[in-house]
Amino acid sequence: MIQLEQVTKTYPKASRPSLDNVSVSIEKGEFVFFIGPSGSGKSTIIKMLLHEVTPNKGRVVVNGKDVTSMRSWKRPHFRRSIGCVFQDFRLLPNRTAYENVAFALEVIGKTKAVARRVVPEVLELVGLGGKEHRYPHELSGGEQQRVAVARAFVNRPLILLADEPTGNLDPDTSIEIMRLLDRINRTGTTVVMVTHDSNIVNQMRRRVIEIESGRIVRDQARGVYG
Amino acid sequence: MRMKYVLSEVLVGLWRNVTMTIAMIITLAVSLFMLGGSGLLYQKVGDMKDLYYENVEVSIFLKTDVNDQQIQDLGAKLKSDPLVKHVDYVNKEEAYKRFQEMFQDAPDLISAVKADSLPPSYRVKLNNPEQYKAIYDEYKTAEGIDTIVDQSKLLDKVFNVLTGIQNFALALAVVMAVAALLLVANTIQVAAYSKRREVAVMKLVGASNWFIQAPFVLEAVVAGLIGSILGLVALLGLKVFTSGGSMQAIEGLITPVSWTDILLMFPLMAGVGGLVSAITAWVTLRFYLRV
Numbered sequence: 001m002i003q004l005e006q007v008t009k010t011y012p013k014a015s016r017p018s019l020d021n022v023s024v025s026i027e028k029g030e031f032v033f034f035i036g037p038s039g040s041g042k043s044t045i046i047k048m049l050l051h052e053v054t055p056n057k058g059r060v061v062v063n064g065k066d067v068t069s070m071r072s073w074k075r076p077h078f079r080r081s082i083g084c085v086f087q088d089f090r091l092l093p094n095r096t097a098y099e100n101v102a103f104a105l106e107v108i109g110k111t112k113a114v115a116r117r118v119v120p121e122v123l124e125l126v127g128l129g130g131k132e133h134r135y136p137h138e139l140s141g142g143e144q145q146r147v148a149v150a151r152a153f154v155n156r157p158l159i160l161l162a163d164e165p166t167g168n169l170d171p172d173t174s175i176e177i178m179r180l181l182d183r184i185n186r187t188g189t190t191v192v193m194v195t196h197d198s199n200i201v202n203q204m205r206r207r208v209i210e211i212e213s214g215r216i217v218r219d220q221a222r223g224v225y226g
Numbered sequence: 227m228r229m230k231y232v233l234s235e236v237l238v239g240l241w242r243n244v245t246m247t248i249a250m251i252i253t254l255a256v257s258l259f260m261l262g263g264s265g266l267l268y269q270k271v272g273d274m275k276d277l278y279y280e281n282v283e284v285s286i287f288l289k290t291d292v293n294d295q296q297i298q299d300l301g302a303k304l305k306s307d308p309l310v311k312h313v314d315y316v317n318k319e320e321a322y323k324r325f326q327e328m329f330q331d332a333p334d335l336i337s338a339v340k341a342d343s344l345p346p347s348y349r350v351k352l353n354n355p356e357q358y359k360a361i362y363d364e365y366k367t368a369e370g371i372d373t374i375v376d377q378s379k380l381l382d383k384v385f386n387v388l389t390g391i392q393n394f395a396l397a398l399a400v401v402m403a404v405a406a407l408l409l410v411a412n413t414i415q416v417a418a419y420s421k422r423r424e425v426a427v428m429k430l431v432g433a434s435n436w437f438i439q440a441p442f443v444l445e446a447v448v449a450g451l452i453g454s455i456l457g458l459v460a461l462l463g464l465k466v467f468t469s470g471g472s473m474q475a476i477e478g479l480i481t482p483v484s485w486t487d488i489l490l491m492f493p494l495m496a497g498v499g500g501l502v503s504a505i506t507a508w509v510t511l512r513f514y515l516r517v
Contacts, residue, residue, distance in 0.1 A: 079430065090426065090427060106231065
């Protein structure tokens with residue numbers, strides 16, 4: 001599903017590479033944590049999987065598509081198969097929960113009729129039934145992140161990327177979000193999550209890949225934060 | 227739905243920053259007005275050149291003491307000259323008659339000139355009026371010739387002035403266009419900034435580039451089209467104000483500009499206005515949104 005083959009990425013003007021000869025293979029349906037200190041290169045991996053940055057060396061293959069050589073005009077279509085969640089939710093403040101999710105569908109060409117059918121379903125799935133017409137500022141942080149997850153999942157992507165999704169949430173809410181991501185993982189979606197949160201990693205007992213200074217220092221099938 | 231979305235985004239975009247939009251449209255309108263004006267001038271100067279040079283003559287004035295043999299020799303030579311299209315001989319009586327007609331309002335002048343004092347002349351039309359120099363060189367030394375006068379020399383001066391005006395209008399149009407383009411670029415940047423969250427989400431979920439860019443580019447195109455319509459209105463207004471007024475004196479001289487002429491300028495103005503705005507917006511977005 002996801003292959004990084006001896007990937008090296010050095011940003012311009014950086015003294016050392018953000019990723020240094022990194023090789024990772026992630027199978028379909030896996031749930032993988034990338035952990036490590038700030039600046040270790042975790043976020044660079046997410047950006048690479050989104051074709052936001054391209055490696056200087058090595059090969060990145062996502063969904064059977066070689067991202068390394070992908071032309072930028074193919075990026076939009078490629079991204080439709082990847083859902084994405086961030087620490088800061090990235091919701092549109094002037095749209096309701098329903099409209100935020102529907103927006104993601106409509107801008108990739110789905111009709112309003114499709115949105116009317118699919119959006120309530122996915123909002124129900126993330127546990128926001130009955131709150132469809134609230135604006136982001138009327139929702140708690142956890143609820144806002146649920147909207148973001150709904151938006152990421154509404155297209156039924158093959159891969160869900162989560163960049164510190166619990167970074168802005170309290171521990172209890174974080175665990176609820178993790179349950180949600182776990183449920184999404186059980187539908188067959190590959191989940192790749194970057195995090196600092198040791199509690200969560202320890203509770204989930206999933207594959208853990210630890211990165212330090214751009215190198216993989218640990219890759220454990222049922223790991224803890226360490 | 228997508229079309230409706232794009233169109234409503236265009237209107238919202240233009241309205242969100244309405245003072246900038248107005249400034250942009252006015253600058254575009256002035257620039258396109260200048261462009262249309264210089265286009266019309268170009269067309270008219272072309273028409274006038276055709277008309278005037280068609281009738282332009284080289285006058286070969288003969289000496290008053292020229293004899294019949296010389297006149298006939300010269301006439302035969304001119305008629306067989308490949309450069310010459312048509313030759314008219316104007317004898318002394320004919321010259322005096324034309325003189326009387328030309329100055330019929332000034333009887334003093336007519337009475338001061340004797341019928342005998344005007345020189346006979348050949349009025350020569352050339353196949354190509356610009357070959358005057360060849361004619362001049364060929365005949366200046368011929369027997370019995372006094373002076374050779376080329377009317378196109380005078381016309382050249384008139385046309386130089388008109389071409390000068392046209393170039394000035396074009397230069398002004400370009401300067402205004404630069405100002406308009408900067409305003410378009412700025413407006414698009416502001417629009418993109420105010421929609422940065424939407425754009426970020428659209429890029430994230432994989433909206434196609436054209437779909438992200440279309441509202442901004444169309445916003446610029448709509449402004450360009452409104453500007454060209456205002457420019458057209460200004461041109462039409464110029465015709466209304468000048469016809470029948472102070473310009474009447476030279477109306478016989480300059481071929482009149484018809485309503486159709488002005489309306490035919492519109493496709494040029496709208497095309498340039500729309501296309502240039504669209505390209506500016508698109509280039510701005512490439513730098514600003516990096517989509």
